[in-house]
Amino acid sequence: MASRRRVYLDYSATTPTDPRVLDSMLPYFAAEYGNARSSHGLGRVATAAVEQSREQIAKVLNCQPSEIYFTSGASASGNLVLRGAVWSARQQGRGGHIVTSTIEHSAVLKTAEQLENVMGFSYSLLSVDRLGSVHPAGLSAVSRADTALISVMLVNNEVGTIQPISTLSAEAHARNIPFHTDAVQAAGQLSLDVQTLGVDFLSLSAHKFYGPKGIGILYARSGVDLGLEPSEIEATLNVPFIVGMSKALELAYAELDERVAHFTSLRDRLIGSVLSRIPDVHLTGNPLNRLPSHASFLFAGLDGNALVTHLDMRGIAASSASACKTGNPEPSSVLLAMGYPRKDALGSLRLTVGLHTTPEDIDYTVDVLSDVVEKLRKLNREMAL
Numbered sequence: 001m002a003s004r005r006r007v008y009l010d011y012s013a014t015t016p017t018d019p020r021v022l023d024s025m026l027p028y029f030a031a032e033y034g035n036a037r038s039s040h041g042l043g044r045v046a047t048a049a050v051e052q053s054r055e056q057i058a059k060v061l062n063c064q065p066s067e068i069y070f071t072s073g074a075s076a077s078g079n080l081v082l083r084g085a086v087w088s089a090r091q092q093g094r095g096g097h098i099v100t101s102t103i104e105h106s107a108v109l110k111t112a113e114q115l116e117n118v119m120g121f122s123y124s125l126l127s128v129d130r131l132g133s134v135h136p137a138g139l140s141a142v143s144r145a146d147t148a149l150i151s152v153m154l155v156n157n158e159v160g161t162i163q164p165i166s167t168l169s170a171e172a173h174a175r176n177i178p179f180h181t182d183a184v185q186a187a188g189q190l191s192l193d194v195q196t197l198g199v200d201f202l203s204l205s206a207h208k209f210y211g212p213k214g215i216g217i218l219y220a221r222s223g224v225d226l227g228l229e230p231s232e233i234e235a236t237l238n239v240p241f242i243v244g245m246s247k248a249l250e251l252a253y254a255e256l257d258e259r260v261a262h263f264t265s266l267r268d269r270l271i272g273s274v275l276s277r278i279p280d281v282h283l284t285g286n287p288l289n290r291l292p293s294h295a296s297f298l299f300a301g302l303d304g305n306a307l308v309t310h311l312d313m314r315g316i317a318a319s320s321a322s323a324c325k326t327g328n329p330e331p332s333s334v335l336l337a338m339g340y341p342r343k344d345a346l347g348s349l350r351l352t353v354g355l356h357t358t359p360e361d362i363d364y365t366v367d368v369l370s371d372v373v374e375k376l377r378k379l380n381r382e383m384a385l
């Protein structure tokens with residue numbers, strides 16, 4: 001019988017919208033419904049709300065409001081940057097080669113593949129080590145005279161490893177190559193200061209930091225060409241979602257220290273008890289340099305999808321690798337790229353904590369998980385007889 005208790009440990013897939021965010025959005029659905037492009041009074045109210053949001057976001061990113069664009073999310077932002085960078089390079093007669101890493105989100109990796117396979121551009125991949133870290137020294141082997149963009153994520157969504165973005169971007173700039181980072185998972189936990197990160201482009205999705213789904217940000221440094229006019233990126237603006245996203249970002253950075261302390265203590269409690277109580281389990285990703293909310297494991301001999309199903313039956317929401325890979329019988333390409341053999345990579349489980357997670361949720365989850373792991377392993381042994 002399905003359990004009544006519900007524990008959500010999939011905050012890297014998405015977060016609930018903060019009630020304060022929802023409140024900030026509501027007036028712009030019905031009362032203040034103007035088009036932010038209209039010049040009349042109702043339009044001007046909408047324009048003011050959008051421009052105030054842009055300023056608020058620019059404060060967090062430490063950039064100019066004019067460098068912030070609104071998109072439907074990080075997938076759209078990443079697509080725009082990759083396509084824009086190679087297109088602009090080709091128009092300037094500079095070829096169109098992209099460097100990215102083997103562990104990027106499909107928004108970047110699949111776009112790079114399509115640009116090469118269908119559109120005649122090319123790309124090269126930076127490899128990662130066993131902890132999922134990209135090494136800046138690897139850039140010299142893959143960057144070329146015609147490289148139009150280097151794109152490396154700030155935090156990997158499946159294993160939580162934080163990448164050395166400021167070092168990578170400095171290496172890129174030493175070669176006159178613009179740099180993009182997919183900062184989706186870092187939002188609300190790590191600094192998004194684009195000057196310190198040294199990035200020319202940065203992508204975000206509001207639903208990862210307690211904002212609404214289907215709205216995101218593209219930061220594009222002024223003067224770095226994307227082959228697009230601002231009006232080609234933004235048409236009729238989604239005013240309530242933009243207002244909600246800026247409110248969510250403002251709250252996330254006003255409350256950053258408390259949130260990070262909360263995430264870190266729960267994550268460490270989770271990792272500590274899983275590793276001490278369950279046999280033959282291994283933490284994936286960097287044990288120290290990892291996202292405060294993120295825990296990811298490999299369970300020897302088990303299938304991550306089966307673990308997710310059994311946890312779900314007991315009221316616990318988790319994912320095997322990333323939300324996009326849920327149910328996919330193939331092992332995670334991120335874990336394969338990190339050097340894990342296929343049979344080990346199959347046993348992956350990602351548990352990510354959030355604002356509403358409690359220590360009791362963690363203890364309950366570890367109790368259930370140890371029970372599920374023991375039962376599934378017993379079943380496997382019996383079937384092997």
Ligand SMILES: Cc1ncc(COP(=O)(O)O)c(C=O)c1O
Nearest residue numbers: 073074075105107157182184205
């Ligand atoms: C690292 C990373 N990049 C990009 C995305 C895509 O974000 P969205 O689906 O909001 O466009 C995600 C979403 O899971 C992600 O985790």
